[in-house]
Amino acid sequence: MDNNIKLLLGITDPNLTIDPKYQYTSYIEEKIIKNSKALLCHLYLSYPMYCPNCKTLMLHNGTKVVNNVHLSSAGKKLVLSIRKQKYLCPECKKTATAKFKDTNYHDHFSNAVKAKLVRDLSLSRPMCEIAADSFTSSNTIIRSLESVENNFKVNRNWLPSHLSLDDFKSGKRFSSSGMSMCLINAVNHRIIDIIPERNNKFLRNYFIQYSYKARLSVMTITVDLYAPYRSLIKELFPNAFIIADKFHVVTQAYTAMNKIRIIEGVNNHIKVIKRIAYGYNNFKHFRLRILISLKNNVIFFST
Ligand SMILES: [Zn+2]
Structure with missing residues (x-):
């Protein structure tokens, strides 16, 4: 050979x-x-x-x-x-x-197969199609997905200066209200984490895990209109200015509007993933599939 x-x-x-x-x-x-x-x-x-x-x-x-x-x-x-x-x-x-x-x-399976599975998972491809294409089973694909979990560990000592919170429909499987949240760096539009629930209690418990210093460093937070968690944001992020009204923002600053538009794009992408990832019963797998598919800082593939 x-x-x-x-x-x-x-x-x-x-x-x-x-x-x-x-x-x-x-x-x-x-x-x-x-x-x-x-x-x-x-x-x-x-x-x-x-x-x-x-x-x-x-x-x-x-x-x-x-x-x-x-x-x-x-x-x-x-x-x-x-x-x-x-x-x-x-x-x-x-x-x-x-x-x-x-x-x-x-x-x-060889490591090259597993690297290909991860690459396929980062595209909007249904799992059954990936399995048929690479002659593997859905169990192997799930194991490959789980193998990248460490790459998406959230750093609790850091938050970007400009943060965006956006809710999206994730279904009753993962959240009691059927809505989950996406945490995004508003400057580079990288997704930071997926939060399963969006109620005040859950969000407080989630953000309290970040260090106080990290929360203090947040300068602006972009949220949806009529978000019920605004008082909570003020409490958790004392230095943050809340950007809430999209239409107001348009008149105030065109760049800020751009950020929101990109966040909406992320939301649309999640909808696509939800369609193709229909059947994910485990929030961990659902979260990883979204994180792997969207813009992120993780490099999986060696050349
Ligand atoms: Zn010996």
Whole structure:
């Protein structure tokens, strides 16, 4: 397997080679797996391994075949059938198996597949379509979605100087009133967080988690017309000036209006996501799908 083929397939492990058993025949065969045509690629993984206990060079101790689902090729499911070297330490008798760099330990799908799933989730694509396209199940997609959760951890010690709060219809599954809120940085229009409920009690408990210093740094807050939480905002953000009346803002400052328009755009986007993400019963998954799809500061994909 030369470097060009590895580059085409997105394989980065330098120790992966064509299985010597198939060197005189084709190492890629077409097979029917679970009622669909798949390409089975016979590969071999071996490298000198030193014992993690006593640092002795380990001896070869047979092989083990592991199937990994990789990025589809020519519109077909591609399965890397890797014959992995097993090792035995001559000193302490410890055993080990060669590790494939492109797949996490005990994982059935390669990291490239999982990166593609996250990329697909950031587009407005229904989950069933993503699953069919990448020959995975919805459970795998949900696991990929959960894997990015750490990227969206909210920093409770910081808030932007100009904040926007916008409510949107999220349904009774997530909120008792059927409405949730979107917290947006009004300057760069990056979404900060999704708040499931919009009642005063919930909002107080939510914002009180931010440090007092962070709340003091907020200079303006843009909210909807007739928002019932205005007194709460004054209490939680003592330095903040509330921009509420859109029409008033238009006459006062054109730039402020622009901010609001962009927030409305975010709201429309959430509506689209809700349509395509119909069936999300878990707020965590719903929140991540919105955060991943909208403008954010997170970079998931290595080049
Ligand atoms: Zn050893």
